[in-house]
Amino acid sequence: MRVLMFGWEFPPHITGGLGTACYGMCKGLLAQGVEVIFVAPKLHGDEDASVARMVNASDVEIDLRNTVYKELFKNLTYIQVESGLIPYVGLGQYFEIEKLKQSRTVFDVAAYSRRKYEFSGAYRANLMEEVDHYAMVAVEIAMHNQFDVIHAHDWLTYRAGIAAKKASGKPLVIHVHATEFDRSGENVNTVVYGIEREGMLAADRIITVSNYTRDIVIKRYGIDASKVFTVYNAVEPGSSAKTVQKPKMDSKRKIVTFLGRVTYQKGPEYFVEAARLVMEKDKNVEFVMAGSGDMLHKIVRQVASLGLGSRFHFTGFLKGMDVDRMYAMSNVYVMPSVSEPFGISPLEAMRSGVPVVISKQSGVAEILNHALKVDFWDVDAMADAIYGLLHYPALSETFARMGSVDANSLKWSSAAEKIKQVYLSAIK
Amino acid sequence: MDSLSLVFKIHHPFYLRTYRFFDIGERHNYYDDYRNKYILKRFSERSYYQANALMMRLFERYGEKFKVSFVFSGNAIDQMQWYMPELLEDFKRVVACPNVELVATDYSVSASSVMDKEVWKCQVESHNRRLQEVFGRQAKVLAGTQLLYDDGIGKAAAEMGMTGMLTEGAKPVLGWKSPHVVYKHPTENLKLILRDGVLSEDISLRFSRKDCGVWPVMADSFVARMQVGNADLQGGSHVTLYVNYAVMGEFQEKESGIFDFFEALPDKVLNGSGFCFAHLEELCALPGESPALHVPFTISDVDEERDLTAFYANDLQKDVMENWRRVCPAMLHCSDPELQKDFRFLTGVENLGFMSTKYFTETPSIRYLNPYDSPYDAYINYMNVWSDFVGRMKIGGWVDEDGKPVEKDILSDFVPDSVRKAVDAAAYAASDVVDSAADALAGAMDSVGKAVKGMFSRMKKNRKAKVEERDAGAVQDKAGAVKDFVTETAEKAGQAAKKTVRKVKDLGQKALDPDVDKIAEKAANAMDSAEKAVRRAVRKGAEAVLKAVEDPQEKNPRQKTAAKRPGTRKKAAIAVSDVKSASQEFDNPAKDSVPASAAKKRAARGKVAEKAASEDAKPVSAVSKPASPKSAKTDTKPASSAKTVKKSASNALTTSAASESKTGRNRKKA
Known part of the structure; x- marks a missing residue:
């Protein structure tokens, strides 16, 4: 069996969990005897090609005169008009996008015919444009490759998936790692919502990363429950976390860590509130917020106004070894997400032997036994859980020991097996 | 005739409220x-x-059958009294019938039986x-928490x-043996009645389950x-069902x-089944020899394994249990009734049950009504309360x-100052008396x-006496042995006295007892027994000295004749007579006609207590240092202090009793 997989990024060049998940999944599928053609908008050349055949969308030539593109082209123009409405765009940025938009309202067909489109592969203002160009590339790839099923990850690639399905007639499986409701709460970007729904309706099978997300797909997008399946994510075994030496610290000093994007979805302000409560009671605890995002400045102001600055630290975005070092230093890891389809980072913390507190509004809460689960808004409970882990050694020791067992039991090989079952049901 | 015992358990744990860490040290109301x-209602x-x-x-319908x-x-009982007194009245009406037997348990259905036997005993007694x-009744048969039992628990119960204990007919212990026989503890006089787990659970777990075959x-x-289960036992067997009411x-x-x-059950049982109903006490009182049942590890009525694993398996539960154990010795002498109450409620075994990670489910008996999302939430909440x-x-x-x-001054602020001082003084006096008695005994023996x-060495010098070396050695050995014996006795006396002192203190502590009215009496009794113990100990010492002094005289007549020096002989004679008179005095403590001169003077002052105390110290000191004014002085001190102590103690205890009953009333009002 061969699968054509559309992703947006692939390790080591990643901005979030999607790339890591795709890598693990490809590896798992390979072990299940499934070949993967992985398409990413921009490959850097240093990706691990052993797990999948890498196709760089930037290297694919598109003949825009091909009739298949006509329909897509309409979409492209349409998207062009709306492309300023992407999430997390400030006012100044928006005007720049508007200017760009006006200069390109009329599309020069000739200019786009038979050319390579340079994808940036990052979440930029011309994201929508890239999404649709990606779809065009998808058609090209679909027509020149042999495969049995199409697998598209997240809304950025849904259009590519749909296009490939139309071009090849093969079944489409879409993989929902997050929905617009996770990213933006109730105030969804209707364009993104539209693309997501379009993808879900067109798909033969939908894979969600948790039952939590499955419910959203069924209820918020009105999708037939019988074609939606939950396959939990996993973590890659054998991380380098074990090799990191725990830095020498004052034994009384304890560190509580938040690691992730500082955005609405991740609930950083609840972390600060919980920190305030814990600090009132225990003077030896320090809090670290590792990551950056559009809410960072607001959080810094919040910390300052509560007078927590001396024991609340910001590290900025962490990468590679720094992440492992951060885990090694931490006594508790907190994921207070407002809405988290899955949430892979607590698993990484648990594998490093760090006890975790996670919000009940996360997919990962469905499968973890050795984690404390609280509602993201219940800062009292969150503070209590943090305090408990810091002060009752029996608990933290149990978590440190059992947590890694829990986390390591989530293997990509078993997740891939379930994905393969979904493929098979889609092919029938 | 075969018998059926129906045993119903009525238990309501105190569920803990959500207790955050910021409540620690701020709020002490732990219960939801x-x-x-709501649950009771x-x-x-x-x-x-x-x-x-x-x-x-x-x-x-069936009368006493x-x-x-x-x-x-x-x-x-507490919850009914606090929340629904009318329900308690209803139960009282039922219990008042002769058909009902009460069975003892530990107060809060706690894990104390596997934690600390002394604490457990306190809980069962309370x-x-x-x-x-x-x-208005007490129970003689005991059913432990979740029928927890092992040989050690059985010993403590005995x-x-x-007279008997109810426990689980657990397969791992019984093997091929039948649970329908009354067993007994291998060493203690304690009967063991075993629950029929299968039949009990047919009612409690499987009654309405259509998938279980018995439906x-x-x-x-x-x-x-x-009847089938008992067919091979030729009558005289019992089936005991133990279920939640x-x-x-x-x-x-x-x-x-x-x-x-x-x-319908009584009708089927009483009419033609060959069974009758029986109380557990009746089963325990059955004549005839019971086979011994050895239970080397703890069994319970929980889960398929019938062991402790639902309560004591993972690190959380072990940690909590360890925390409890650490506090147990302090609880034994803690006199704060609020702390005692909370300790009882907090050691409830359900708290451990909520922390069970066994198959990540709770045990059947407590799966129902578990307020926690996960065992870890239960642990954190519990540890906050415990902190x-x-x-x-x-x-x-x-x-x-x-x-x-x-090791605190046993009597806390709760006991009135007067009582505490009195008991302190009593303890001091008693130990003083014993110390000086022991000193005196040792001194006496030395001399x-x-x-x-001395006699001996002089004898040796005197060639006319012709004492053989061998005899000399024998006499010396004898003297040494006697000396050891006396020292030992003195030590024992000291220990006995200390024990009594402790008992006095304990009684003082039990001023918290609900039966406050009896405290004064109890304390007085304890003082009396303390006196008696000291006197008994000293008398033994005195007898020993007497024997020691008399022995060499009788066995070595030569020695007696040899020791002709007037000083030594006189000294010995005085010692002997003093000791004799002292022992007489012990036998007739009430009589005023006591020969010993110093004792006589003091005895003349009157009261028995004083006399007893002075006598305690007197005879031995007479032996050791008859002429020493210093020793006489030290003798009088404990005697007189003992007297005043006793008086003030009894006064204080009466006042404390009064004040206690007063506070008791107040509490009831509150």
């Missing part, structure tokens, strides 16, 4: 009053009232007192005077199964027909900063020894 009250409406009515109906036993936990207080459970088929209506819905089952509790223990001075029990040795 709403939940506790729900149980009473769905189960207890109807079940009680059913029982009364059955008592009337129908018998049941009840295990009320102290918690359940439970029995509570039964006496509420129902030490409390229990429908009907009275006649149930009795038939009882709330199985009627709550754990098994009314619609399942559970009430009809129990209504506050330990903090209070620290503030009260019962444990030190590290949580170790403090006896020296005298003998």
